[in-house]
Amino acid sequence: MKFVIGMxxxxxxxxxxxxxxxxxxxxxxxxxxxxxxxxxxxxxxxALADPSQSAVVSVSGGQRVVTDGxxxxxxxxxxxxxxxxxxxxxRALEIAAKIPDAAIAGLAVEVRPxxxxxxxxxx
Amino acid sequence: xxxxxxxxxxxxxxxxxxxxxxxRHGRFEDxxxxxxxxxxxxxLQWPASGVPDNPRGWLLTVASRRLIDQxxxxxxxxxRESRLTAPDPVDVPAVDDTLxxxxxxxxxxxxxxxxxxxxxxxxxGLTTAEIARAFLVPENTMAVRISRAKTQIKQAGAQFSAxxxxxxxxxxxxxxxxIFNEGYTAHHRADLAAEAIRLTRAVHAQLPTxxxxxxxxxxxLLTNSRRAARTTxxxxxxxxxxxxRTLWDRELIGEGMxxxxxxxxxxxxxxxxxxxxxAATHADAPTTAGTDWRQVHALYLILERIAxxxxxxxxxxxxxxxxxxxxxxxxxxxxLDTDKRLAGHHRLLSVRAHLLEKAGDLxxxxxxxxxxxxxxxxxxxxxxxxxxxxxxxx
Numbered sequence: 300m301k302f303v304i305g306m307x308x309x310x311x312x313x314x315x316x317x318x319x320x321x322x323x324x325x326x327x328x329x330x331x332x333x334x335x336x337x338x339x340x341x342x343x344x345x346a347l348a349d350p351s352q353s354a355v356v357s358v359s360g361g362q363r364v365v366t367d368g369x370x371x372x373x374x375x376x377x378x379x380x381x382x383x384x385x386x387x388x389x390r391a392l393e394i395a396a397k398i399p400d401a402a403i404a405g406l407a408v409e410v411r412p413x414x415x416x417x418x419x420x421x422x
Numbered sequence: 423x424x425x426x427x428x429x430x431x432x433x434x435x436x437x438x439x440x441x442x443x444x445x446r447h448g449r450f451e452d453x454x455x456x457x458x459x460x461x462x463x464x465x466l467q468w469p470a471s472g473v474p475d476n477p478r479g480w481l482l483t484v485a486s487r488r489l490i491d492q493x494x495x496x497x498x499x500x501x502r503e504s505r506l507t508a509p510d511p512v513d514v515p516a517v518d519d520t521l522x523x524x525x526x527x528x529x530x531x532x533x534x535x536x537x538x539x540x541x542x543x544x545x546x547g548l549t550t551a552e553i554a555r556a557f558l559v560p561e562n563t564m565a566v567r568i569s570r571a572k573t574q575i576k577q578a579g580a581q582f583s584a585x586x587x588x589x590x591x592x593x594x595x596x597x598x599x600x601i602f603n604e605g606y607t608a609h610h611r612a613d614l615a616a617e618a619i620r621l622t623r624a625v626h627a628q629l630p631t632x633x634x635x636x637x638x639x640x641x642x643l644l645t646n647s648r649r650a651a652r653t654t655x656x657x658x659x660x661x662x663x664x665x666x667r668t669l670w671d672r673e674l675i676g677e678g679m680x681x682x683x684x685x686x687x688x689x690x691x692x693x694x695x696x697x698x699x700x701a702a703t704h705a706d707a708p709t710t711a712g713t714d715w716r717q718v719h720a721l722y723l724i725l726e727r728i729a730x731x732x733x734x735x736x737x738x739x740x741x742x743x744x745x746x747x748x749x750x751x752x753x754x755x756x757x758l759d760t761d762k763r764l765a766g767h768h769r770l771l772s773v774r775a776h777l778l779e780k781a782g783d784l785x786x787x788x789x790x791x792x793x794x795x796x797x798x799x800x801x802x803x804x805x806x807x808x809x810x811x812x813x814x815x816x
Contacts, residue, residue: 300799301558336566337570338567339563339566339567339568339570340563342560384557384559384563385535386533386535413799414800414804415801
């Protein structure tokens with residue numbers, strides 16, 4: 300079963316972390332990546348740039364309209380995700396709990412099943 | 423996928439040869455490489471020179487030589503050559519090693535996903551790319567998974583001596599059942615359903631008197647007989663009571679019914695045979711109304727007793743509703759609300775919606791169909807449930 304594990308970030312929370320804590324997050328993600336690659340459960344993971352780099356695009360009367368910034372203004376935003384294919388929901392929750400963000404108050408790790416999938420199969 | 427006669431023959435023989443080789447020498451991964459090389463050699467030579475009189479013996483001899491070469495050249499240090507001796511080409515085992523190989527691939531140390539992948543690779547003869555496509559994962563992801571499964575088997579200390587079939591057979595049947603379901607529920611993966619049937623036929627040929635094997639094969643054939651009727655050309659699901667029964671495959675039904683009848687005459691009555699008997703009852707009926715629902719209900723009742731499972735109770739509720747009315751079905755469902763395995767499950771929601779619709783409570787049915795549509799992770803099912811809800815709204 301495929302799941303997206305989304306990581307919701309709050310920059311204020313991240314900024315308040317010590318350098319050691321930040322390094323521990325990086326190490327935790329590294330260890331998890333290695334594990335998921337070796338188990339054949341990882342399809343992809345991506346980290347997203349700051350929402351200030353977002354552009355919201357709409358088309359009105361055939362004309363493209365672009366506005367800067369995120370669609371939803373919020374303290375938390377989607378900072379990145381893991382796309383995994385694993386045995387069942389229970390295993391997805393187990394993997395999510397290994398994401399270091401899950402252990403930090405103010406950050407959130409969210410697991411959702413994938414309903415449709417195409418592309419990136421020849422990787 | 424279309425394959426040449428030589429390819430078909432190789433697909434049938436390579437798992438047997440792999441089984442023989444591993445049984446003799448262990449070393450699953452090396453044996454697999456050797457058998458692959460022998461199969462490639464055969465695929466190149468046989469179309470030109472003709473298929474040898476004893477193709478299995480030919481493959482076994484060539485694969486054994488490759489294995490010995492490989493061991494001598496690469497791994498002489500960590501493997502005693504004395505363990506390997508060239509096989510006598512005449513010494514082809516009489517037993518079909520496909521079954522032994524299936525037992526190995528469905529090793530209890532592996533998760534179901536790995537058992538399935540390894541079974542399709544080693545026994546089904548599918549390429550890693552084909553398996554990856556079937557499960558919509560990148561090829562290298564699948565390659566890692568298969569290779570890890572082999573390592574896990576090795577670490578678990580699996581001996582290739584045939585385990586007690588009575589012990590391992592249920593795992594094999596479960597894996598074949600899962601492969602079939604993958605193929606049947608996703609219509610672009612029809613190949614997997616055909617592959618599951620092919621492998622189950624092979625097991626049935628080895629164990630013709632096992633009623634659960636016969637039951638599983640019959641269940642697959644009877645279920646597959648409805649394939650053309652269960653979706654519209656646009657891919658929308660058609661429920662059993664609305665299916666055009668003239669589209670059902672009578673040949674598959676005939677074969678499935680024959681298997682069920684023969685197996686029911688025996689002493690054992692297991693879950694697969696019971697499910698096949700239920701499918702046979704449906705296959706036998708001209709319409710939903712003309713279905714022997716009392717028999718369906720009785721069969722579910724036995725199934726519930728020998729293999730208790732909330733999903734079985736859920737299906738029994740549908741049968742109860744047909745026999746005693748929707749209220750009887752709904753009161754059976756009420757007992758499932760506290761079952762954690764089904765809490766919020768879209769099947770529970772959609773069956774309840776269906777029974778409420780039959781009972782005339784259209785408002786509640788409409789809301790539950792929409793609720794169920796949110797709970798499912800299948801796009802086809804979601805479209806179907808939303809369509810049911812729309813039908814009630816108008």
